[in-house]
Amino acid sequence: MTSIPITADYAKELDTQDSLAAFRERFVFAEPELIYMDGNSLGRLPKDTATLANNLISHQWGTRLIRSWNEGWINTPERIGGKIARLLGAEPDEVIVADSTSINLFKLVLAALRLQQGRKRILTDNLNFPSDLYILQGAINLLDKGHQLEIIDSPDGIYGPADELQASIDEQTALVTLSHTVFKSGYLYDMPAMTAAAHNAGALVLWDLSHSVGSIPVDLHAAQADLAIGCTYKYLNGGPGSPAFLYVRRDLQEKLFNPISGWMGQKDAFAFGLTYSPAPGLLHFLTGTPPMISLSLIEPGVELLLEAGLDNLRAKSIRQSEYLIALWEAVLQPLDVSLNSPRQTERRGSHVSLGHAEGMRIDLTLINDMKVLPDFRAPDNIRLGIAPLYTSFHDIYETVMSLQKIISERLYEKYTDEAPSVT
Template identity: 50%
Template structure:
């Protein structure tokens, strides 16, 4: 038996032993191999019926009466589910608006609260929109502040020492992605919170590549603030509302810069003077997006049923297996691994690099023969991201993916694509 055959046999054996395998049946699964759940999760089957019920009955027949019957309580119900995923209390989570808007709210609130301090720290691996928001805050509201972007030496990680060296008593806010979007490097949240608090700084975490993928314990780690999206590993649907977290004792101290009627103490009194709510709902703004908000629940329910500890164990097993395949089959033909090989330091996706990364990515998505359609994603300059969603990805899919990539390179199938880029990759 060849080494490749042994690797395939291993995949089949691991799938047979997989205690979470049955959760795959709860999703709409096509013929393609889908390894982009770290950008948009699959559709839960229950979501289809749920949205149908909301549109046809709650909206179609009950009309505005559904606000009192169902919709006013919907944000808090979904928030309570998210809280279980990220290790927070139900009254510390607000769900609504986009990740960028929620990031703006919390960054503004933190800087206003820490107004005697003028330094903001982030890293070069952070998701660009977070950095854009910080730049906009400095340009528009906090003109005396400065932004320090800690540079990564290897484009994979930032050391705890580098974070510690950057912090000082003038630091108002440290903000990082818990799991880095390109390399999947994962910070030690507890350690970073401690370092920041020693210097009197607040920490704002972006959990977009963490929630539903790794075990997050905001309360236990002493986290101050966090934001995250629900359409990746939580399978909430395209553009699903995001969430934010504010530690309970900070809620009355921090002020939402967007004063909207749903954050008013008595929104339906329609008074002309604003009075903010005292709880987490002070970080809301306008009317909840009922259809997209409701769609989040089904995906989170599946994650909670599976259990985050179990999901993390399977994710580690699958990403370890993926790395084994890459080292044996792809490294010899010019690929490098651009993610930590230590599972304690990474999330649930693996980035690989090749000079022809973009065209290889295109060939995976658009095969010309009977090869399977495989959907990863691409991040410049040459990263192919392979996202593992333990709820529905199998070990055999991972094996078939690496064999397909090997074939694309060895046959130079990628050469049929030019250098033009699609808008979404």
């Protein structure tokens, strides 16, 4: 990798050349001295979201009360879903906001397995988010253990086992489900290639886009993707626990049935009929009454991303991750810090994982003593999330310099390796 100046001035110079730098001012920075490197886990609060929250509470709920349902609330899952669709290369009527990521995954897994009658195999990898595996295991149990979950191991804990997965897909494979961007290493799957391999054997593919949406241009249509789910609280900056989204390709929508049928997915919900009749299209994948406050607060973050443009954001993300890796190579690699993310930009998302035997204690030192907020993923991953809307090059420089100081001076030794409740 090309050597770069290891100075704060150089980082600040890169920030002056950043065409997206102005977006940083549109987020809340309650602690100006805090360096936030965890946007891949919980995005910052957009200022417009804070303004909207006040309007939702004081006016839409406080003043308009139940009238707000007919003044826009009832269509919010579709409206915001249509905007998220623009970030995913999908049509507006193929994405809807509903429930949580896990519940949406459960819905689509059950629907896919029901459609794929006679096929018994479900394929995934050991880099998938564990919660996704729990949902798959629960679905198999619910279906009387008539399916087999096969987990293909990564060769190194960093790269996805793409070749092994493709070679394993056969006529008994009902579903392949993977995280598009792997949550620990940031490895990025080739979506078109994996989807094509599944389709060649008649299998469906379900992608978890939680670490992709809002940071990487995703083109579900170009990949001919079948199904997808994702959260909105990471790069979409929707807020903690904000509702998730699901995608179903239009030609599959009438073939798939929501296993959690509820009144918001009923064809004529306010007729209050006693027999369920699914609404047309994607609407029947709604279930219960949406949480209007948290649902509505997703929209400002999505609009900021659309305004900035995903291609621009991806270009900045690549520049910043390359800068971070160059600093790692010059400053941290000599201190026995490993790079636990792919080197190739086309195979890497928007976070970079660094490994060290004392990773947990180093992470605690960053948080408590250096005013740097990353996160930690066992066994040794210090994850540094780059959110191009507001992460600066100077943030990255200061983070690496803090890591150098902690490790070279062994400042982490004052902490035990006992992890906090949330890492």
